[in-house]
Amino acid sequence: MSPQRFVIDTAAVAAEKFDDETVVLHFESGRYFSLGGAASWIWQAFEQPNDVATLATAAPGGALGPALADIERFVAELEALKLLLPVSGGAASAPLAPAPELWAAPSLEVFSDLSDLIALDPVHEVDAMMGWPRRPDPGIG
Amino acid sequence: MTALTARTTHPTALNAQPPFDLLPEGVLDTLLAGPPALRAAIGPLLLDIHASDAETARLATRALAHARVERHHDGPDRQHVRVAFIDCARAGLPPPRGVPGTEHLLAPHDEVNLREGNRIVAIHQAESRTWEGFDPPRGIGVVYTADAGRIAPWEWASPAKRIIEWATLDRPYGLLHGAVLARGGEGFLLAGNSGVGKSTTTAAAMLRGIQTAGDDVSLLEWRSDGGVTAHAAYDSLKVGEASLALLGGRIAAAGEAVGPGIAKHMLRITDIAPETLVQSVDLKAILLPRLAGLARTAIRPAEHGAALRALGPVSSFVMRVAPEATFARASRLVRSLPCYALDLSVDPLEVADTIGDLLERPGSLP
Structure with missing residues (x-):
């Protein structure tokens, strides 16, 4: 069985990478995230479909090294936060950027101050063509 | 939903x-x-x-x-x-x-x-x-x-x-959320979520004669020389009851309450200190205020990522119509300017004086 591949849900998020941090904004919830350590490298890898085993192979220590557990945990966390989508099939992805030489466990800081404001002042999303209660299809437009 | x-x-x-x-x-x-x-x-x-x-x-x-x-x-x-x-x-x-x-x-x-x-x-x-x-x-x-x-x-x-x-979505200019303070037409953008002290600091700055292009949103424009200009979009200032008290009654609560259950007053800058409202400011830095409870305001360099976290999400939420474009605009701004964390003292007038000093002597920025 092929390993499960994931990709960033680009319809749901925007992200910007700086030297030591990637900032991610999830539009619907208003939550935003700071990715540090190896997290930026992992995030960049999922700009195209990829799987945990491929990342672990490229990380220090190789496929069965200590980075494997870090990557598995982090990918599960990203998926739970609706930042990654599982995908099936598709062509092979381009080679990964080099992993950080000094591996530090990927970290994710979650900021929910704006999502609290959104919850207080609800906004209802409607598809422009179909009206209520059709929620907009992220694939349209 | x-x-x-x-x-x-x-x-x-x-x-x-x-x-x-x-x-x-x-x-x-x-x-x-x-x-x-x-x-x-x-x-x-x-x-x-x-x-x-x-x-x-x-x-x-x-x-x-x-x-x-x-x-x-x-x-x-x-x-x-x-x-x-x-x-x-x-x-x-x-x-x-x-x-x-x-x-x-x-x-x-x-x-x-x-x-x-x-x-x-x-x-x-x-x-x-x-x-x-x-x-x-x-x-x-x-x-x-x-x-x-x-x-x-x-x-x-x-x-x-x-x-x-x-x-303005596809233009080299657009709105971002933040307060703008200046002297001689050059100044800073104060960025951060609601409650970090932007409006109170702006009100205090006005009382000290510091120029402002607004405390909420301004129209940012990238110039051909690579610089960024902030244009004053609105003559308005939203200040809460607590901030009015901090300012020692120097600003009368003449404006109407912003909304039921929301303890903010909407004032006009030109009703308080008309000489401080300026049309345009050449931005030199982004300041990230934080209520720190200090005796004296302190400033230190900040990472661009921290500046984007302070500016991007809230701007996207405030403007709302195209959060991806707003976030990209915020990212472009934080990459264009040096960023500093501003740890605020408990006295907004002292904060204003500190910012005033930095505006007078921008070379003193760390």
């Missing part, structure tokens, strides 16, 4: 491009054919405000009057946007219909967004039964309301904000 979707049994289509297709025939063309109530120049933007009646014109123009230009003023290099505010109650028009199927589902402060992809193309606000939308090819925005008096007071502090955002 999930609960509402589950309760509804069948889809209903609007079959229209609101608000334009919902207006009675000829209303918009007739209104736009007349002179605007106000023509305002905000940097590269020329904004004509049209209104269906005198009271709606008063509401729609008072926070923009600082940017007034003569009606014959034309700017071939400027983007011309016309905005029509139509109040059905005063104009004797039937109220606009909402999104079918949502009328009984919405609480007063709810909004319905019509989306195409990630972009909002029209907004309907429940309590005031107000539609807001923009037609890019014609450069026309419409605020079409059953009763302008029921539009939330805080909306009049920044009228047509979302229309400006729609109009």
Whole structure:
């Protein structure tokens, strides 16, 4: 069985990478995230479909090294936060950027101050063509 | 949102491009054919405000009057946007219909967004039964309301904000959330979520004679020399009761409360310190204020990521119509300017004095 591949849900998020941090904004919830350590490298890898085993192979220590557990945990966390989508099939992805030489466990800081404001002042999303209660299809437009 | 979707049994289509297709025939063309109530120049933007009646014109123009230009003023290099505010109650028009199927589902402060992809193309606000939308090819925005008096007071502090955002989405300029303080036309953008001290600091700065281009949103423009100019979009200041107390009663609570349960007063900068409102500021840095409870305000370099976290999400939420574009604009800004964390003291006037010193001697920035 092929390993499960994931990709960033680009319809749901925007992200910007700086030297030591990637900032991610999830539009619907208003939550935003700071990715540090190896997290930026992992995030960049999922700009195209990829799987945990491929990342672990490229990380220090190789496929069965200590980075494997870090990557598995982090990918599960990203998926739970609706930042990654599982995908099936598709062509092979381009080679990964080099992993950080000094591996530090990927970290994710979650900021929910704006999502609290959104919850207080609800906004209802409607598809422009179909009206209520059709929620907009992220694939349209 | 999930609960509402589950309760509804069948889809209903609007079959229209609101608000334009919902207006009675000829209303918009007739209104736009007349002179605007106000023509305002905000940097590269020329904004004509049209209104269906005198009271709606008063509401729609008072926070923009600082940017007034003569009606014959034309700017071939400027983007011309016309905005029509139509109040059905005063104009004797039937109220606009909402999104079918949502009328009984919405609480007063709810909004319905019509989306195409990630972009909002029209907004309907429940309590005031107000539609807001923009037609890019014609450069026309419409605020079409059953009763302008029921539009939330805080909306009049920044009228047509979302229309400006729609109009500037693909331009090298656009709105971002933050306060702008300056001396001699050069200054800083203070960025951060609600409650970090931007408005209180702005009010205190005004009392010290420091210039401002506003405490909420400004129009940022990237110049051909690589610099960034912040243009004052609105003559308004929102200050809470606690901030008024901190300022020791130096600013009278003359403005109206912003909203029920929301302890903020909307004031006009020109009512408090008219000499401090400036049209444009050459931005030199981004400051990230933080309530630190210190005896003296301290400043230290900040990472660009921290600046984007302070500026991007809240700007995307405030502007709302195209969060991806707003976030990208915020990212471009934090990459353009040095960023500093500002750990605030407990005294807003001391904070203002510290910022004033930095504005006088920008070389003293760490």
